[in-house]
Amino acid sequence: MEKKASVFxxxxxxxxxxxxxxxxxxxxxxxxxxxxxxxxxQSVTPxxxxxxxxxxxxxxxxxxxxxxxxxxxxxxxxxxxxxxxNSIQKIAVKPKGVESENAKEVDLKLNVPLKISKGYYxxxxxxxxxxxMEYLLPLSIQVTEQGVFRTExxxxxxxxxxxxxxxxxxNFTLNNQTxxxxxYALSSAAPPGWDVRFRVGGNYATSVSIGxxxxxxxxxxxxxxxxTEADTxxxxxxxxxxxxxxRDTLEAVIKGKYDLNLTTPSSRLSTEVTAxxxxxxxxxxENSGTVPLRDISLDASxxxxxxVNFENDEVTRLDPGETTTVDATIAASSKAIAxxxxxxxxxSTPEASSEATFRVTVSKSIAWxxxxxxxxxxxxxxxxxLFKKYGRR
Amino acid sequence: xxVDSDTVRPFWVMVxxxxxxxxxxxxxxxxxxxxxxxxxxxxxxxxxxxxxNPAQLSADTTFLYLKIFTESINNxxxxxxxxxxxxxxxxxxxxxxxxxxxxxKGTLSRVISQPIPRDYFINSKFVGALIVIFALxxxxxxxxxxxGILYVGLPPAAEELLRIIAFLVFTCVxxxxxxxxxxxxxxxxxxxxxxxxxxxxxxxxxxxxxxMLVNFLVGATTYxxxxxxxxxxxxxxxxxxxxxxELTTILLTPSIRSLGGLSFEQVSxxxxxxxxxxxxxxxxxxxITALVAGTLICFGISYMLFMNQEIRA
Numbered sequence: 256m257e258k259k260a261s262v263f264x265x266x267x268x269x270x271x272x273x274x275x276x277x278x279x280x281x282x283x284x285x286x287x288x289x290x291x292x293x294x295x296x297q298s299v300t301p302x303x304x305x306x307x308x309x310x311x312x313x314x315x316x317x318x319x320x321x322x323x324x325x326x327x328x329x330x331x332x333x334x335x336x337x338x339x340x341n342s343i344q345k346i347a348v349k350p351k352g353v354e355s356e357n358a359k360e361v362d363l364k365l366n367v368p369l370k371i372s373k374g375y376y377x378x379x380x381x382x383x384x385x386x387x388m389e390y391l392l393p394l395s396i397q398v399t400e401q402g403v404f405r406t407e408x409x410x411x412x413x414x415x416x417x418x419x420x421x422x423x424x425x426n427f428t429l430n431n432q433t434x435x436x437x438x439y440a441l442s443s444a445a446p447p448g449w450d451v452r453f454r455v456g457g458n459y460a461t462s463v464s465i466g467x468x469x470x471x472x473x474x475x476x477x478x479x480x481x482x483t484e485a486d487t488x489x490x491x492x493x494x495x496x497x498x499x500x501x502r503d504t505l506e507a508v509i510k511g512k513y514d515l516n517l518t519t520p521s522s523r524l525s526t527e528v529t530a531x532x533x534x535x536x537x538x539x540x541e542n543s544g545t546v547p548l549r550d551i552s553l554d555a556s557x558x559x560x561x562x563v564n565f566e567n568d569e570v571t572r573l574d575p576g577e578t579t580t581v582d583a584t585i586a587a588s589s590k591a592i593a594x595x596x597x598x599x600x601x602x603s604t605p606e607a608s609s610e611a612t613f614r615v616t617v618s619k620s621i622a623w624x625x626x627x628x629x630x631x632x633x634x635x636x637x638x639x640x641l642f643k644k645y646g647r648r
Numbered sequence: 649x650x651v652d653s654d655t656v657r658p659f660w661v662m663v664x665x666x667x668x669x670x671x672x673x674x675x676x677x678x679x680x681x682x683x684x685x686x687x688x689x690x691x692x693x694x695x696x697x698x699x700x701n702p703a704q705l706s707a708d709t710t711f712l713y714l715k716i717f718t719e720s721i722n723n724x725x726x727x728x729x730x731x732x733x734x735x736x737x738x739x740x741x742x743x744x745x746x747x748x749x750x751x752x753k754g755t756l757s758r759v760i761s762q763p764i765p766r767d768y769f770i771n772s773k774f775v776g777a778l779i780v781i782f783a784l785x786x787x788x789x790x791x792x793x794x795x796g797i798l799y800v801g802l803p804p805a806a807e808e809l810l811r812i813i814a815f816l817v818f819t820c821v822x823x824x825x826x827x828x829x830x831x832x833x834x835x836x837x838x839x840x841x842x843x844x845x846x847x848x849x850x851x852x853x854x855x856x857x858x859x860m861l862v863n864f865l866v867g868a869t870t871y872x873x874x875x876x877x878x879x880x881x882x883x884x885x886x887x888x889x890x891x892x893x894e895l896t897t898i899l900l901t902p903s904i905r906s907l908g909g910l911s912f913e914q915v916s917x918x919x920x921x922x923x924x925x926x927x928x929x930x931x932x933x934x935x936i937t938a939l940v941a942g943t944l945i946c947f948g949i950s951y952m953l954f955m956n957q958e959i960r961a
Contacts (some may be wrong), residue, residue, distance in 0.1 A: 559914075596919065623934070624930055630941055635944060
């Protein structure tokens with residue numbers, strides 16, 4: 256539609272050009288009033304002010320009170336006629352004479368708006384005297400650029416992939432293409448639990464001020480909740496000022512994370528065992544990732560001649576966030592010396608593994624100690640016998 | 649004991665007489681002076697080091713009180729070595745002429761002719777000397793401990809105190825062993841010089857020559873290193889001196905976890921740690937058994953010999 260309109264306008268314009276000499280011819284040059292300006296067609300960029308210096312010429316013998324009006328100018332262009340510093344509607348021009356000037360100057364100002372299409376715009380300045388004399392001055396403006404009034408948001412990389420426990424850092428450029436400095440409020444819409452923060456020049460910010468035709472690099476830090484399942488999530492970011500706004504969508508692709516944690520229910524990683532004896536400890540397996548783990552196998556690396564038996568040395572499936580317990584029986588070597596030993600338990604799947612190192616305090620059995628007591632008792636018995644046999648003589 | 653107080657009293661009178669005889673004898677005074685002089689040098693060096701620069705002792709400054717007894721600085725032997733060496737001398741000095749001197753002076757038959765059981769004589773000799781030994785050893789030990797508190801400024805931990813007390817008790821047992829050996833020889837030999845020489849010879853043999861003999865024997869018979877070590881330890885354990893040294897070292901060094909050699913399998917996976925007192929005691933329990941049993945057996949022999957001996961010769 257707009258294209259058609261502009262074609263039509265061009266047609267009208269060319270017609271006007273063709274006809275304008277006729278119009279001028281139609282009004283005899285030496286009578287009536289004339290409007291004159293040097294530059295009847297000007298080229299401007301959107302947002303600029305165009306000023307026409309117009310001369311009103313009186314070619315009659317008497318004073319003419321001229322009424323000036325504009326035709327075909329949209330109100331948004333804010334047309335104004337001024338002479339000196341005053342805004343005027345009518346102007347009186349002296350007649351042609353020896354001592355007087357028969358011309359008066361008037362300024363026509365037009366503000367070309369920012370939001371305008373590229374092309375020719377024509378209008379007319381119409382002069383009419385009280386006595387009914389008329390003159391039509393056709394004027395045209397060529398808007399050389401497509402006029403804009405908007406804010407541009409440009410994201411470097413809108414799609415990112417990462418684990419649930421990592422941050423997603425996006426960068427975008429906010430470009431103010433309006434004629435004024437804009438104060439943008441930065442806001443976001445994210446799924447519940449997600450944290451979105453904006454960063455301008457290294458600092459966290461909620462608003463940013465950008466001058467005309469300037470741009471600012473803004474980074475967005477998106478933190479998903481810890482236990483987010485593997486999925487693609489969208490975060491909408493918005494920059495809003497009073498008159499303009501921009502929005503775009505960021506994509507965060509959460510990758511499933513494999514994580515396994517091996518510990519004990521009390522988190523205590525020490526135990527006691529007698530040399531040659533056994534001790535059962537409860538192990539706790541926790542899937543701290545976001546993806547179910549399958550076929551978790553348990554293993555232990557022990558001091559020489561020690562053994563660790565697991566109640567079941569393979570856990571078939573463990574869902575994210577779930578825990579399970581496994582009993583492990585530590586059998587210490589009978590030759591183990593008293594004191595502390597290091598014993599390591601491993602839980603592993605093809606994707607993740609975890610280890611727990613235990614401090615096992617070995618104590619010696621008191622079997623030999625009792626043998627020693629028996630020997631001493633035997634000797635004491637022998638002495639008691641001697642006392643009984645020889646004493647009291 | 650189901651003995652009335654009337655019959656007990658003469659026994660304790662005899663014990664008191666024994667104690668006063670020992671304490672007043674020059675022999676005892678000289679020995680005590682010898683022990684005090686040698687140990688005070690060693691203790692003083694360690695205490696001044698602890699006060700000035702405890703890091704010089706060793707990287708690990710736990711069980712500081714035990715270090716006072718075990719650490720050797722400037723080639724001065726530590727307290728435990730000195731006690732292990734001089735302790736037997738005290739025992740021998742108190743026991744070597746217990747019976748034969750009385751026999752020589754003719755006092756034995758006079759005592760025996762009193763209306764008291766005959767074993768009172770030998771028992772009072774043993775108990776009297778034992779009390780003196782206990783008093784001496786504990787006095788020495790606690791003096792060192794007291795000096796330690798004075799210098800260190802911290803009270804010893806319960807574990808340290810218990811270990812020190814255990815060490816003192818077993819030192820008394822060890823000295824009592826030599827005392828009984830002395831008493832036995834004093835019954836066997838009529839001449840006190842013979843019995844003195846005999847016990848001294850045994851003491852000298854075990855504390856000086858026995859280790860040389862063991863080394864010679866092991867060197868002559870075995871070639872492999874591990875076998876040599878095992879054999880050395882095995883043969884050495886016949887010596888009461890060696891048993892006592894092992895016992896005191898383990899008792900006062902909680903970080904030692906084993907006696908003698910260790911196989912690679914035993915060492916793999918170990919974490920340096922200290923043992924609780926119970927486990928240390930269990931480690932040297934054979935030594936404790938051997939020392940206590942040896943002391944009791946020596947006493948039994950001397951008792952039997954004395955009771956079977958003809959006195960009115």
